[in-house]
Amino acid sequence: MTLKLADPVVVPGGADARRDDVSRAGIGSGITIENVTKRYGAFVAADRICLDIQPGEFVTLLGPSGSGKTTLLNLLAGFQRVDGGEIRVDGKPIQNVPVHKRGFGMVFQSYALFPNMTVAQNVGFPMRMAGISRADSDRRVAETLGMMQLSDSAAKMPSEMSGGQQQRVAIARSIVMRPKVVLMDEPLSALDRRLRESIQMEIRDLHRTIGSTFLFVTHDQSEALTMSDRIAVMDAGRIIQVDRPETIYRQPCNRFVAGFVGESNLIDAEIVRREGAALVLRTKTGHLFRSPAPDEVSGRNVTVLVRPERLILSDVPGQESIPARVKSALFLGEILRIEVTLDSGETLLVRCSDSAGQTLPTPGSTVHVSWGMSDGWVLA
Amino acid sequence: MTQMDTHQGNPGVTPARSLSERLKDPALLLIPAFAFLGFMYLLPLIDLMQTSVEGDPWWADLQRVLSVPLYFDSLVRTMNIALTVALLCALIGYPAALLIQRTKGITQVLVAMAIILPYFIAILIRTYAWMVLLGRNGPINKFAVWIGAFDEPVGLLFNRGSVLLGMTAVLLPIMVLSIYSSLSRLDPALVRAAMANGAGPLAAFWRVLLPLTLPGVGAGFLLVFVQALGFFITPSLLGGPGDMMFAMHITQQADSITGEGFLQALAVVLLVLTLIVVAVAGRFLGFEFIWGGERKAPMPKARETLDRPKPSRGGVKEALADRAGWPLLRWLGALNARWGEWTVRVLAICVIATLVLPIVVVMIISFSKASYLTFPPTEYSLRWYEKFFSDRNWMSAFWNSLFIALMSAGISVTLGATAAMGIVRSSIRGKSTLMLLLVSPIIVPPVVLGLSLYSLFLKFDMVGTYWGLAAAHSIGGIPIVVVIVAAALQGVDRRLEQGAAVHGASPLTVFRKVTLPAIAPGLGAAVFFAFLHSFDELVLTLFLSSPRMKTLPLMLWGDINYQLNPVLAVVSTLEVLLVVGGIILARPVFARARADT
Ligand SMILES: Nc1ncnc2c1ncn2[C@@H]1O[C@H](COP(=O)(O)OP(=O)(O)O)[C@@H](O)[C@H]1O
Ligand SMILES: [Mg+2]
Numbered sequence: 001m002t003l004k005l006a007d008p009v010v011v012p013g014g015a016d017a018r019r020d021d022v023s024r025a026g027i028g029s030g031i032t033i034e035n036v037t038k039r040y041g042a043f044v045a046a047d048r049i050c051l052d053i054q055p056g057e058f059v060t061l062l063g064p065s066g067s068g069k070t071t072l073l074n075l076l077a078g079f080q081r082v083d084g085g086e087i088r089v090d091g092k093p094i095q096n097v098p099v100h101k102r103g104f105g106m107v108f109q110s111y112a113l114f115p116n117m118t119v120a121q122n123v124g125f126p127m128r129m130a131g132i133s134r135a136d137s138d139r140r141v142a143e144t145l146g147m148m149q150l151s152d153s154a155a156k157m158p159s160e161m162s163g164g165q166q167q168r169v170a171i172a173r174s175i176v177m178r179p180k181v182v183l184m185d186e187p188l189s190a191l192d193r194r195l196r197e198s199i200q201m202e203i204r205d206l207h208r209t210i211g212s213t214f215l216f217v218t219h220d221q222s223e224a225l226t227m228s229d230r231i232a233v234m235d236a237g238r239i240i241q242v243d244r245p246e247t248i249y250r251q252p253c254n255r256f257v258a259g260f261v262g263e264s265n266l267i268d269a270e271i272v273r274r275e276g277a278a279l280v281l282r283t284k285t286g287h288l289f290r291s292p293a294p295d296e297v298s299g300r301n302v303t304v305l306v307r308p309e310r311l312i313l314s315d316v317p318g319q320e321s322i323p324a325r326v327k328s329a330l331f332l333g334e335i336l337r338i339e340v341t342l343d344s345g346e347t348l349l350v351r352c353s354d355s356a357g358q359t360l361p362t363p364g365s366t367v368h369v370s371w372g373m374s375d376g377w378v379l380a
Numbered sequence: 381m382t383q384m385d386t387h388q389g390n391p392g393v394t395p396a397r398s399l400s401e402r403l404k405d406p407a408l409l410l411i412p413a414f415a416f417l418g419f420m421y422l423l424p425l426i427d428l429m430q431t432s433v434e435g436d437p438w439w440a441d442l443q444r445v446l447s448v449p450l451y452f453d454s455l456v457r458t459m460n461i462a463l464t465v466a467l468l469c470a471l472i473g474y475p476a477a478l479l480i481q482r483t484k485g486i487t488q489v490l491v492a493m494a495i496i497l498p499y500f501i502a503i504l505i506r507t508y509a510w511m512v513l514l515g516r517n518g519p520i521n522k523f524a525v526w527i528g529a530f531d532e533p534v535g536l537l538f539n540r541g542s543v544l545l546g547m548t549a550v551l552l553p554i555m556v557l558s559i560y561s562s563l564s565r566l567d568p569a570l571v572r573a574a575m576a577n578g579a580g581p582l583a584a585f586w587r588v589l590l591p592l593t594l595p596g597v598g599a600g601f602l603l604v605f606v607q608a609l610g611f612f613i614t615p616s617l618l619g620g621p622g623d624m625m626f627a628m629h630i631t632q633q634a635d636s637i638t639g640e641g642f643l644q645a646l647a648v649v650l651l652v653l654t655l656i657v658v659a660v661a662g663r664f665l666g667f668e669f670i671w672g673g674e675r676k677a678p679m680p681k682a683r684e685t686l687d688r689p690k691p692s693r694g695g696v697k698e699a700l701a702d703r704a705g706w707p708l709l710r711w712l713g714a715l716n717a718r719w720g721e722w723t724v725r726v727l728a729i730c731v732i733a734t735l736v737l738p739i740v741v742v743m744i745i746s747f748s749k750a751s752y753l754t755f756p757p758t759e760y761s762l763r764w765y766e767k768f769f770s771d772r773n774w775m776s777a778f779w780n781s782l783f784i785a786l787m788s789a790g791i792s793v794t795l796g797a798t799a800a801m802g803i804v805r806s807s808i809r810g811k812s813t814l815m816l817l818l819v820s821p822i823i824v825p826p827v828v829l830g831l832s833l834y835s836l837f838l839k840f841d842m843v844g845t846y847w848g849l850a851a852a853h854s855i856g857g858i859p860i861v862v863v864i865v866a867a868a869l870q871g872v873d874r875r876l877e878q879g880a881a882v883h884g885a886s887p888l889t890v891f892r893k894v895t896l897p898a899i900a901p902g903l904g905a906a907v908f909f910a911f912l913h914s915f916d917e918l919v920l921t922l923f924l925s926s927p928r929m930k931t932l933p934l935m936l937w938g939d940i941n942y943q944l945n946p947v948l949a950v951v952s953t954l955e956v957l958l959v960v961g962g963i964i965l966a967r968p969v970f971a972r973a974r975a976d977t
Contacts, residue, residue, distance in 0.1 A: 079572055099575040100583075112573035116591045125587075128706050129578035134698075173577065183576075 028056030028213035029180035031076070035085035038071050045071040047237040048085065055090075058207050058214040062224040063234030064260065069217045071237075073185050076215065078102050089181065100129070105174030105182040105212070109189055111166045113158040113173075120145070120154040123173045130177065140176060147206070148172045164195040171203065175210055182207075184216045188223065200227055221261045225249060233257050249307075251377055258305045258379060265311065265348045266379075267304045271297065279378060284344035287322045291376035303379045308351040310375035313338065313361070314368045321370035324348065329360045336360060340369060404887070409802030413795040413818065413858060421821060421855050424832035425651070431835075432644035441645035451629060451646065455653070458626040461543065461615070462608035466555075466601045468548045472731050473555035473600065479728035480556070481563045493963075494732045498739065499553035500909070500959045502916035504933055505952045507614045508940055509738030510546045511537060512745060512949070514618075517754040519741055538620040546618040547608055549734050554607070555600035556731075562596020563589075581720035583709035599669035602661040609654055610825025612919055617940060626650050627827040631922065634831060647828040658823055667812065671819045671863045739956055746949035753944050764946040768954075774935060774947065780846075781915055781932040787850035788857055788914035789907050795854070796861025796910070797903060803862070804869040815866075819859040829855065830923035837924050844926025852924055853914035860913055861906040868902025869895075908962050916955075 031053040038046040045068050053059050061069040074080045076087060078099035086093055094102060113122050120141055127137035145151050148168045158166050167187055174182055184203075188196040204227055207214050218224055224231045225245045232242045233256075241253045252258040255266060269281040272288065279293045281304065291304055314321065324340035327347060331354075338350040338361060348369060352358075361367055435441045445451050480492050498506060512518055514536040521533040536542060570592070574584035590597075612627040619625070627650065633643045661669065741755055746764060748757030768774050799818055803811055821829070833852055834843075842848030872895055880890045896903075918933040925934060932951065939948055 077572075077576055079575075098580070099572075100578050100580050102576075103578070104576060106573065106576035108569040108573060110567050110569045112567060112569035114570065114574070114588055114592075116588075125574070125579075126577040129583060129710060131707065131710050134702055170573075173573075177578075 027178060027180055027211050029090045030055045031181065031213060031215070032088040032091075033072075033076075033085070034088070036072070036075060036082050036087060037084035038068075038075055038080060039083050044237050046075065049237075049239050051232055051239060051242060053213060053215065056211050056213055058204070058216065058227065058229040060216045060218060060224040060228035060231045061234055062218060062221060062231050062261070065219055067234040068237040069219075069234055070185055072234075073183050073215065073217055076181075077104060077106055077183055103177070103179055103181075105177065105179040107167070107170050107174045107182070107184040107187040109186040111158070111163075111170045111190075113166055113169055115158055117158075118154070119150065119156050119158065119161075119169050122158065122169055123176050126173065126177045144172045144176045147209070148202070164191055164199065167191065167199065168202075171199075171206070175206065175212070178210055179212055181213045181215065184214070186217050186219065189218070189220070196223070203227065225261070231261075233260065235260075252305065253380070255303060255379055258377075263308050263349060263351075265306045265308060267306060267346065267348070267376075269302055269304050271300050271302060278373065281376075281378075283322065283342070284346065285322060285342050287320065289320050289371075289376065290373045291378050292374060294378050294380055297378065297380060305377045305379055306348075306371050306375055308337075308349040310371050311348060311350040312370050313340070313350055313352065314370065317368045318370055321368040324367055324369050326361045326363050326365050326367055328363055331360055340367060342369075405806060406802050407806035407808040409798040409806070410808070410814065413799035413802075413862075416791075416795050416851075417818070417821075417855065417858065420833070420836075420851055421829075424836045425824070425828075427835060428644050428651075428828070428832040429648055431641055432648040435641050441641040442649065444642060445645045445649050451626075451649075454624050454626050454629055455649065457624070458609060459653075461540075461547070461623075461625060462605050462611075464544055465547045465551060465608045466605040468544065469552050469555040469604045470559075470597055470601050472548075472727060473552055473559055474597070475724045475727035476552075476556045476731040477559035477563055478724050480560050482724075491728075491732065494736050495553055495556050497960060497963065498549075498735045499557075500912055500963065501739065501956055502918070502933060503550050503613050504916070504918050504936055504940075505742075505955055506550050506738065507546055507617050508936070508948055508952060509742045510542070510549065511617060511940070511944065512753055512755070513738045513741055514542055514545075515753060515944070517752070519755040522755065537618060538623075540619070540623055543615050543619040543623050545734075546614045547611060549738070550614055551604045551607060552731065552735065554603050558600030558603065559593060559596045562593040562599075566592055580709070580712055580715070582712045585720075586709060595665060598661075598665055602657070602665070602669060606654055606657055606823050609657070610650060610827060612825075612827050613937075627825055630827045630831060634834070634923070643831065647831050650825050651828045654823060654825060667816050670823060671815070671859070739952075742949045743953045743956060745946055746953040748946050748949075751945065753946065753949075764950045768947050768950045771947075773930070774932075774951075777930045777932045777935040780929060783846055784849045784853065784931060785911045785915040787846060788853040789911040791850060791854040792857030792861045792910035792913075793903065793907050796858040796906065797865045799858070800862045800865035800869055804866050815862070818862050821855045822859050826856075826919035830920045833920065834923045843924060844929040846929075849921060849924055849929075849931070850914065852920045853917045854910075855920075856917070857910035857913050860909050864902050864906040864909070865899060868899040871902075872898040912959065912962070915958075 031051075033049055033051040033053075036046055036049045037044065047068075049068075049072060051059075061072060063069050071080070075082050078094070078097065082095060087095065089102075114125065117125065123144060124137050124141045127140065132140075142151070142154070145154055148171060150165070150168055150172060153161060153165065153169070158169065161169070167190075171184075171187070174184075187203075188199055191199065200223060203214075203216075216224075216227060225248075228245055230242060231245055231248050233240045233248065235256055241248060241257050243251075248257065249262050252261060258264045258266065267283060269283050269289075272280040272282050274280075274293060275290070277293055278290045279297070279302075280288060280290055281302070282288050317323065322342060324342050327339040327341050329339075330337040333354070335351050335353050336358065338352075339347055340350060341347050350369070432441055433439070446455075476495055480488060480495065483491055513520055515521070516533040516535065518536075520536065521530065524530040525533060566589070570588055571584050574588045575581070579587065610627050611625060612631065615623055615625045616628055626646075630643070630646050630650065633646060658667075658670070745753060745755055745757060747760045747762070748754070749759035749761040749763055750757060802808070803815055803818070808814070837843045837848055837852075840848075842851075876898075877890050877894050880894050881887070885893065916933060917931075918937055921931050921934055922937070925931065930938075936948055936951055939945065
C-alpha cells in the first residue's frame with residue numbers, strides 16, 4: 001500500500017485549514033476481515049473471524065483478557081501471518097505487504113516510545129522513514145504535537161514525562177502521517193481513571209478531526225461504550241457480536257455479551273404463549289410478565305435480561321410485580337444500589353437515581369419489583 | 381581492611397551498641413573472604429609491583445620492558461589481537477543473541493545451550509578441538525581436498541588467522557550472553573513500533589535496537605577485550621612464532637629465570653594496561669559490567685532544552701543523515717524482509733556451528749582406533765578410553781584434579797557465600813567498591829596472578845600442595861560464588877525472614893528454615909561452577925605445581941605440546957559429559973539463578 005502523503009503535507013497548518021482539510025469522508029480505509037484464522041500450535045487464537053469496517057469508522061474490539069484481541073490486531077498490523085482467510089484494505093489483500101509498508105499508525109499499551117530519541121524525534125520517525133523533507137516533516141510534527149497539547153515538550157526525552165504524556169506522544173506518532181488506519185492496543189490501560197477518561201475524549205476528537213479508520217482494543221466495557229461507532233465483542237478467539245454501543249448494551253445476543261457489557265440481571269423464565277410481537281413468560285416464582293419477542297426462540301426455557309436501572313422498586317404490590325426481600329442497600333451518591341432476593345432464590349440488582357424523597361430500604365424488608373414490557377430482553 | 385574503616389569512620393551514628401550487638405552485624409561476614417583475598421591475592425600483587433620497581437632508578441625495569449622492541453611490539457600485537465577478537469565477537473555475537481531472543485520453546489533452549497555450554501568447557505579443551513579441526517588430517521582439510529578446493533592438505537594452524545578464530549570462538553559466549561541480557565530487557569513492542577512506523581528490519585535494527593542495546597554490546601566488548609589481553613593458552617597452541625602475545629612472554633621469561641624485577645615488570649605492564657582499560661570502561665559503563673550487573677543508569681537526558689535551534693551543532697550530522705543515512709535505510713527497507721531474517725539465521729547458525737562443531741569432532745575422534753588424529757576415523761574402538769583408565773599417570777592426575785577442585789569449591793563457597801551475605805544484608809557503606817574488590821580477580825590476567833603467587837608459594841613452601849592449589853584456584857572461584865549467591869539472596873523476600881523472626885525464630889533458625897532453602901538452588905549452581913573453575917584451571921597451576929603433582933589440565937597441556945594423541949580426545953569427551961551432565965542436572969537451578977541475576 002502506498003501512502004498518499006503529498007496532499008495532506010502541503011496543506012499549511014492552523015486550525016481552520018485543518019478542519020477543511022479533513023472532512024469525515026476523508027482518508028480512512030475500509031477494512032474487510034474474512035474468515036481469518038490464527039493458530040499457535042494446536043491452540044486457535046483467532047477462529048474464522050469476519051468483520052467489515054467502514055472507511056473512517058471507529059471500531060472497538062472488546063473482550064476479556066486472552067480472547068484474541070491483540071492477535072487480531074497483530075494480524076492486521078502484519079506482525080503475524082494469518083493461517084487462513086484474508087484481510088483486505090480498500091479491497092486489496094494485504095497478506096503479502098510487510099509491516100513497514102502497510103502504513104498503519106499504531107499505539108501500544110506500553111507506549112513503546114524510543115527512549116533514545118526526543119519527543120520530536122519520536123514523532124518525526126515515521127516521516128524520516130517515509131522520506132519526507134525535513135521542512136515539511138518539522139512543520140507536520142509541530143502541528144501534530146500542537147494537536148496533542150505537547151508543543152512544550154518537543155525537546156524532552158520520553159523518560160522525563162509522565163505516563164499520560166508519554167501515551168500522548170505515542171498517539172501523536174501514530175497519526176503524524178495521517179494514516180488511513182490507526183490501530184490501538186489497550187493504549188489507556190496503564191493509566192489511572194481520570195487520565196484515561198480525558199485521553200478517551202482526546203482520541204475521539206482526534207478521530208473526528210483526521211478521519212482515519214480507528215481500530216481500538218480494550219477490555220474495559222465502559223471505555224468501549226463511550227468511544228466507539230461500533231463494538232465487536234470477542235471471546236475465545238471469536239467475534240460474538242458486532243453492533244452499535246447502545247445495541248450491544250440493550251440487545252446483547254447472548255448471556256456472555258449481556259454479562260460482559262454493563263451490569264445485568266439474568267432471570268430464568270418459561271414461555272407461556274406468544275401474543276403478537278410479545279412473549280408472555282413465567283418466572284420461577286410463578287409470576288407472569290411480557291417481553292418483546294426476539295426473531296427466533298428455541299425451546300421453552302429462556303433467559304431474560306433486565307438492566308438494573310430498568311427495575312422499579314415499590315413498597316406496594318402492583319400489576320406484574322414480584323415480591324422480594326431486600327438483601328443490601330448502598331448509597332453511592334448519584335445512585336442507590338440495592339440487592340433484592342426473590343422467593344426462587346435469584347438475586348436481582350436494582351439501581352435507581354437519587355432523589356429528594358427517597359429513603360434507603362432496610363435490609364430484610366419486603367419490596368415489590370417490576371419492570372416495563374420493553375425493559376426485558378429475551379436472550380436466545 | 382575497608383569495612384573496618386567504615387565502622388570506625390562513623391562512631392557517632394550508633395554510639396550505644398553493645399559488643400554482642402556488634403558481633404551480629406552482617407558486615408562481619410565479609411571478614412573471612414577479605415582476609416583470604418588480602419593474603420592470597422592482594423598481598424602477592426602488591427609484592428609483585430614492589431619487586432618490579434626495585435631497580436635503580438625505580439622505573440629501570442619498566443623502561444626496559446617498553447624499550448625492548450621484542451616486548452613493545454608484542455604489547456602492540458596483543459592489543460591489536462584483543463581488539464580484533466572483541467570486534468569479531470561483537471559482529472557475529474549479535475545475530476546469535478538475536479536468534480536466541482527470537483526463537484521460542486525447545487528451539488530456544490537448544491540454541492541457548494549450544495552457545496552457553498561451550499563457555500563452561502575448559503579453554504584448553506576447546507582450543508585443542510580447534511587444533512584437531514584445523515590439523516592436516518583434520519576434517520576441514522579432508523573436506524577441502526575432497527571437493528577439490530585444495531590439491532593436498534594445507535597448514536591451517538599456527539598463523540594469525542587460526543589465533544583469531546580460536547580466540548573468537550572461545551570468547552564468543554561472553555559476548556552473546558552480554559548482548560542477550562541487554563536484548564531481553566528491551567520492551568519487544570519497541571521493534572514493532574519501529575516497524576509499524578515504516579522502518580524495515582534493518583532500519584529498526586540500526587535506529588532502535590542497536591542504540592538501545594549498545595550498553596550490552598559495550599560490556600561484552602570490554603569483557604572480551606580485557607580477557608583477550610591476558611590470553612595465554614589459545615595463542616600458545618594455535619599461533620606461530622609471529623603471534624606471541626604478551627602473556628606468553630611472561631611464562632617464557634619465568635621459565636628462563638632472567639633478572640628479578642624484569643619479569644615482574646613485564647607482568648606489571650600487562651596488569652596496568654588491563655586496569656586502565658577497566659577503569660576507563662567503568663567510568664562510562666559503570667563497573668557493574670564486570671559481574672554482568674546493570675547500572676541503574678540515569679535515563680538519557682535531552683541534549684537541548686526548549687526550542688532546540690535547528691542549524692546548531694547537530695546540523696552537519698543531521699544533513700548527512702538526511703542525505704545518506706535515511707535514504708539508505710529506506711532503500712534497504714524496500715528489499716524483501718525475508719533477506720534480513722535469513723541473514724540473521726545463516727549467521728547465527730554459522731556461529732553455533734563454530735561453537736559446537738569442534739567439540740563434536742573431538743568426541744567422535746575419541747572413539748577412533750587409529751593412533752594418530754584423523755577424521756573421520758577409519759575404524760572405531762574404545763581403545764583410548766581403556767588407555768586413559770589404565771594409565772597410572774592419567775588416573776593420578778584425574779584424582780589430583782578432583783581433590784583439588786572439591787577442596788577449592790568448598791573454600792570458594794564458604795568464603796564467597798558468607799561474603800555475599802555480608803554484602804547483601806549489611807548496611808555497610810561503599811558496597812559497590814567492596815563488590816568490585818571481591819570480583820576483581822576475574823579481570824586480572826591469570827599469568828600475572830600465577831607469577832605473583834609463585835613467590836608467595838615459595839616463601840610458605842606451598843608449591844605442589846593440594847591446599848596451595850585449591851586456595852589459588854579459589855581466588856577465581858570466590859567471585860563466581862559471590863555473584864551467583866548475591867543474586868539469589870536479593871531474590872529472597874526479606875519479609876519472609878522478618879515474619880519468621882517475629883514468630884520467635886532465632887537468627888540461626890531463620891537462616892536455616894527460610895533463607896537457606898530459598899538460596900539453595902543458587903548455592904548449588906555456585907558449588908558446581910566453582911568446582912568447574914578449579915577442575916579446568918591451567919595457568920595458575922602451571923606456575924604453582926611441582927613435577928610430582930600433576931593435574932588433568934596440566935597433563936593435557938603437556939601432551940598437546942608433545943604429541944596429539946586421541947587420549948586427549950577421551951579426556952575432552954569426559955569433560956564435556958561432565959559439564960553437560962552437570963548443567964542438565966542443574967538446569968532448573970541454573971535457570972533460576974540466571975533469572976535472578
Ligand atoms: N505467540 C504466542 N504463542 C502462543 N500463544 C499465544 C501467543 N500469543 C498469544 N497467545 C495466546 O493466544 C490467546 C489470545 O491472546 P491475545 O490475542 O494476546 O489476547 P488479548 O489481547 O485479547 O488479551 C491467549 O490465550 C494467549 O495465551
Ligand atoms: Mg492484548
